[in-house]
Amino acid sequence: MTPLLRVVHFYRDGFRSMVLGRTLWKIIIIKLVVMFGVLKLFFFPNYLQTNFNNDRDRADHVLDVISRPAMVENESLNKVGAGVTVAPPAFYKAK
Amino acid sequence: MLEQIDLTMVNWARAQFALTAMYHWIFVPLTLGLSFLLAFYETLYYRTGNEEWKRITKFWMGLFAINFAIGVATGIILEFQFGTNWSNYSWMVGDIFGAPLAIEGIFAFFLEATFFAVMLFGWDRVSKKFHLVATWMVAIGSNLSALWILVANGWMQHPVGMQFNPDLARFEMKDIGALILSPVAVGKFTHVTSSSFLLASLFVIGISSWYLLKGRHVEMAKKSIIVAAVFGLVASALVGFTGDESAYSNARFQPMKLAAFEGLYDGETSAGLVAMGVMNHDKQPGDDQDAFLFEVKVPGVLSLLANREAGSFVPGINDLLYGNAEQGVMGVKEKMVQGRIAVNQLAAYKDAKKAGDEVAAKAALAAFVPHQDFIGFGYLNTPEEAVPPVPLVFYSFHIMVILGTMLPMICLLFLFYTYKDTIAKQKWLLGLGMISMFLAHLASQAGWVVAEVGRQPWAIQNLLPVSVARSNLTTGTVQTTFFMFLVLFTILLIAEVGIMLKQINIGPEEN
Numbered sequence: 001m002t003p004l005l006r007v008v009h010f011y012r013d014g015f016r017s018m019v020l021g022r023t024l025w026k027i028i029i030i031k032l033v034v035m036f037g038v039l040k041l042f043f044f045p046n047y048l049q050t051n052f053n054n055d056r057d058r059a060d061h062v063l064d065v066i067s068r069p070a071m072v073e074n075e076s077l078n079k080v081g082a083g084v085t086v087a088p089p090a091f092y093k094a095k
Numbered sequence: 096m097l098e099q100i101d102l103t104m105v106n107w108a109r110a111q112f113a114l115t116a117m118y119h120w121i122f123v124p125l126t127l128g129l130s131f132l133l134a135f136y137e138t139l140y141y142r143t144g145n146e147e148w149k150r151i152t153k154f155w156m157g158l159f160a161i162n163f164a165i166g167v168a169t170g171i172i173l174e175f176q177f178g179t180n181w182s183n184y185s186w187m188v189g190d191i192f193g194a195p196l197a198i199e200g201i202f203a204f205f206l207e208a209t210f211f212a213v214m215l216f217g218w219d220r221v222s223k224k225f226h227l228v229a230t231w232m233v234a235i236g237s238n239l240s241a242l243w244i245l246v247a248n249g250w251m252q253h254p255v256g257m258q259f260n261p262d263l264a265r266f267e268m269k270d271i272g273a274l275i276l277s278p279v280a281v282g283k284f285t286h287v288t289s290s291s292f293l294l295a296s297l298f299v300i301g302i303s304s305w306y307l308l309k310g311r312h313v314e315m316a317k318k319s320i321i322v323a324a325v326f327g328l329v330a331s332a333l334v335g336f337t338g339d340e341s342a343y344s345n346a347r348f349q350p351m352k353l354a355a356f357e358g359l360y361d362g363e364t365s366a367g368l369v370a371m372g373v374m375n376h377d378k379q380p381g382d383d384q385d386a387f388l389f390e391v392k393v394p395g396v397l398s399l400l401a402n403r404e405a406g407s408f409v410p411g412i413n414d415l416l417y418g419n420a421e422q423g424v425m426g427v428k429e430k431m432v433q434g435r436i437a438v439n440q441l442a443a444y445k446d447a448k449k450a451g452d453e454v455a456a457k458a459a460l461a462a463f464v465p466h467q468d469f470i471g472f473g474y475l476n477t478p479e480e481a482v483p484p485v486p487l488v489f490y491s492f493h494i495m496v497i498l499g500t501m502l503p504m505i506c507l508l509f510l511f512y513t514y515k516d517t518i519a520k521q522k523w524l525l526g527l528g529m530i531s532m533f534l535a536h537l538a539s540q541a542g543w544v545v546a547e548v549g550r551q552p553w554a555i556q557n558l559l560p561v562s563v564a565r566s567n568l569t570t571g572t573v574q575t576t577f578f579m580f581l582v583l584f585t586i587l588l589i590a591e592v593g594i595m596l597k598q599i600n601i602g603p604e605e606n
Contacts, residue, residue, distance in 0.1 A: 028167060069438040
């Protein structure tokens with residue numbers, strides 16, 4: 001018997017001789033089908049992969065989100081950094 | 096635009112992640128610890144040739160397999176959630192997490208496909224020595240597999256070895272050594288694995304206690320208890336040592352978390368450690384109310400734990416929020432100013448790049464860099480947002496510490512009475528042993544609550560709050576999947592407990 005065949009038989013006989021293991025394998029298979037066949041497919045799309053066509057667009061989207069500071073009641077705090085050599089971001093202009 | 100986003104979505108996404116992680120964590124510590132106990136039992140069989148040790152190994156291996164089968168792949172759901180609910184975060188850390196998670200995946204695959212199969216199927220088919228090696232490899236491999244996940248988690252708590260790329264909005268890895276050897280990552284790995292060893296020891300003690308109470312498989316139960324109690328005691332010493340290191344790391348890198356889990360609002364010199372207490376839930380940062388309705392404090396110990404010096408100053412929540420110039424503590428208020436400069440300069444850099452103005456882009460980047468370590472504070476609306484839910488963190492920490500002190504004593508009592516060969520008569524202790532299985536899980540889960548709730552609002556410490564890390568999804572979408580998971584996890588948990596109880600009831604003969 002070739003080494004490869006011995007390995008195949010090792011796994012085959014192992015699975016065949018399982019008692020409790022059969023129930024466990026059923027649980028594992030059902031779980032994986034539910035996870036990948038239902039949850040991942042229908043409920044967990046990758047947000048950036050789905051909504052943007054390429055990595056440049058994805059990076060631009062994230063950059064857009066992280067370059068918006070929170071707006072607070074303290075006006076002087078909102079203007080921090082806006083008075084330097086570069087123009088304030090579009091977010092401030094909109095306000 | 097930020098105002099238009101429904102901010103409650105982030106809390107549902109957090110709840111969903113917490114639910115999944117806590118469910119996943121029911122299985123993981125048992126896998127980590129029980130794998131080593133299997134290796135110990137089998138080593139005893141290999142060295143003595145006593146068939147009883149083989150019978151013991153095979154019995155616990157059956158329960159290990161059930162736990163593994165129900166728990167396997169539950170962690171993958173966390174990765175689904177990264178892509179769906181936490182897409183901004185996911186994008187930003189892709190380069191950092193790619194390597195550790197890929198290594199983890201390769202480890203897990205080879206481990207499960209080879210050594211795990213040999214361990215389960217290989218009895219009487221491979222040599223005794225090779226089987227023993229396979230069992231040890233499963234133990235070592237499982238724990239190394241956990242290393243990479245914990246390295247990734249450690250980076251989120253203390254981001255090192257990286258550089259922010261403003262063109263791609265990504266953190267890029269510069270030094271994988273710094274990532275792996277970060278004191279937070281090392282502390283997390285050692286604390287998590289040692290506490291998992293203790294948990295698994297108490298699992299074995301608990302089930303063995305049930306057999307002793309029923310008068311079944313008495314010899315197997317006693318032998319199992321001896322090894323588990325010794326392992327549990329050694330693990331407990333490591334838990335204490337690594338827990339102390341974690342507190343020291345928190346003091347240096349996450350002082351707000353330390354202040355929260357001690358309920359310390361006003362910083363103190365020679366700060367005392369609260370041994371137990373009841374918090375005043377009306378207490379808010381900056382007010383004059385007492386933080387506790389009742390407390391028992393051990394003087395000087397918190398300073399000693401935090402700074403290795405009993406007379407040192409430990410900043411409280413108010414110091415960290417509003418600053419304490421006398422003690423050289425920079426407040427969140429000041430950090431928000433720094434953070435806003437960073438965010439605004441990043442925006443300016445982005446606009447200049449888009450307009451093709453390289454001079455302006457270069458100037459904006461130069462202005463951004465000195466403030467970039469505070470960027471996360473630029474997304475906060477108020478300084479108080481930087482405070483985690485104090486009572487939850489405080490109680491979780493104290494539950495963990497109290498149980499962490501009590502559980503080793505249970506191991507010690509089991510070892511003592513088993514050595515005296517009177518363990519079967521100690522009904523009270525056997526009952527306590529059974530309860531301790533659940534207490535160990537409670538302590539373990541509480542530890543993660545301290546680690547993860549205690550670092551709120553940060554997805555990445557000081558750099559990215561959860562409100563910015565999330566995807567722009569509706570609350571309803573996340574709510575739907577939250578309840579789907581709740582149902583799925585409940586069914587799986589019932590299945591596990593049912594199969595486990597059935598197998599325990601059958602016992603080793605029919606295994």
